[in-house]
Amino acid sequence: MMGLHAHYNLVQTDMLQWIQHCLENIVSEQFTPIGSTQGKSGPATPLNPRRRGLIIGASTGLGAELARKLAREGYALALLARSKEKLDALCQEINSQGGSARSYEHNVTDYDEVPNLLLKIVADLGGLDAVIYVASINQPPGGIDKYNFENDRQMIEVNLIGAMAWLTPVAEMFQSAKAGQIVGISSVAGDRGRVGNPGYNTSKAGLTTYLEALRNRLTRRGVNVLTVKPGFMKTEMLKAAPGPTPFAVEPSVAADHILKAMKKRKQVIYTAPIWRWIMLAIQHTPSFIFRKLSF
């Protein structure tokens, strides 16, 4: 609301940028209290500590598996996705097993919604320790001689800009708190531009580079940034992949890898791990050969 922006004299440089953004974008002046809500497992205490996690893109596949496993690890979770029904079902499943999860319907391309939603989530969870950006789409153009700008644009919007919209305020928050963990689910597809899916390669290369930059900024502030590069995974998205899908892993297996890496505060992991060596070879394949390949 423009009125509010003029109303408030936001000249303070010390105020967090995203809090300023929240103030400028308050829709209603009506006070609606948020926060003060506790999960089913009761309040966190020194003897019942609870980390707080946010998963963006949690309704299916890897996101849902990560939610189940983090809940079992004792995380209180905020789960985001477009599909409210799927999220609610997942939350119900987690909460019925003694975990603590709450759902938030959100489309990651609604970038302006992010700061206020983040504010609400942090209040609802009573803090935030880990953020995992999983949301991703894969829409190949349909052949190595086909082009589809609309598909490419959507992939960039979801896979890259959506991640930046979320991780920017999160990074600012964690940097200020000198604590926290950011996990971005990128892909082996970002390691090299290939003939099959230029838009997807670009979105994931962008995400990988963005995460690396965040890591270089935040490690010195006590924040861990983990880039996850899955190969093929047996999810809905696999159906979009043209051609063979070697070393495909179940999302639950990948989720285990990621959890382990989070605990060890690793920086970059491939899942399945063999992809590290495959991609090493692919990255070092000279261009004059790579140009002639058809995957």
Add this chain to the structure above:
Amino acid sequence: MPINLNVTFTQLENFGHSLQAPSYRIPIKQTEDIYEAFQLAKKLGLKVTARGTGISYNDASLNGGGIALDMRGMNRIEEWDPATGVVRCESGVTLEQLWQRVEPDGWWPPVVSGTMKTTLGGCLAVNIHGKNNFQVGAIGEHVIEFTAMLPTGALVTCSPRKNADLFYAMISGLGMLGVFTSVTLQMKRIFSGLVAVDAWRVPNLSRHLSDLREHAPTHDYIVGWLDAFASGNSLGRGQIHAARQLNEGEDPNPKKTEDLSNQHLPDRFFGIVPKSMLHFLMKPMMNNIGMRFVNIGRYLLALRAHTFRQSHDEFHFLLDYAPGWERSFGRGGLIQYQSFLPKETAEDAWTEMLKLSQKNGLPSYLGVTKRHRPDKFLLTHAVDGLSLALDFKVTDSNRLKLGEMLQEFDRIVLDAGGRFYFAKNSETTAESTRRFLGDEAVAKFRKLKKRCDPNGLLESDLYRRIFS
């Protein structure tokens, strides 16, 4: 209306480093800032809690995901009258500032905690007690009046006569009815910078508690140290320190002993170890075996009864001897469990608790006992009886067992008619809270909360834990 506040996102902790609560920290320098922060919180839909130096053992000054008003900037001593001993301070003034201001004029704060780092706002919010609780009550009994801002933006002034219901509820009210802005306190006259201390050992719990009771009336202050490792016939053994203020004329040169140069904690231990290094040295001993030896050594040193004179700050602020000592408890941090029991039931209950802790292999590394008297503040922890504070180290492997044991402790304390102190225990549940406060007190508090804070703006993690 311009908002002129700095907002930073900060990982706040409790004193024992056993809890982390990321919050929006807003430094408060004047009363108007509190009003602005309330407006900001309303706009953003966030909860607010006031925080002083943040050294409660539990979640009293934490508000994860919400706003923490950093009150340390409101630290002016506004008025001090050495003739009457009346002082008016902003709520962020610490006990350290206060005693250093009044002592050279021959006065001392009527009630102090074991650390001088606490702010007056925090002291009032939990209604702190000292080693003289049995003689003079809690700090609230020495407040002439205070001013606080309610979440509605109204400034209220309360005294035992004016707005008395709010006076007795806001002191002990955990900062959940309003934010203290100014406090007027009556200081206590002293005739020396020294106190006369009697120290003697007590061989078992029965003697420990009876000595606390019997020697209290003849002293101004009394405190016991309890060796929680000792078992069998020695269960509950320890040492008692009882102190008495010097009367007029006993100190030939009070001006000299009251001078600040005579009031400072030692810089080194045994003349060698710098006190800032102590927690490094303590760390390797912070386990059941190491602490058993430390406690035995402590008891052996206590065998000889003796009398000595000590400066006020040395006697009172034991917790400030080694800054950062809580760090020696390691990554999982430290928690304290303090129970207040009627004098009739204390011995049986603590015998059961000490035995239980030893059976579980979870002995407390430090036990401290005191003598108390009841007061009429709404959320009071006081009893006509005694208190025992037990420090426990938290580790990843003992959490579950320690948690279960403390719930068992709660049952023992509640069955024995005991109470808990909201600046200390971190595991007390809403159900246990309701049981010891009583339905009537809880209902009365909720009613006042609704009146002072109709939108429920003020909330801390503690409040959510015990009143959810």
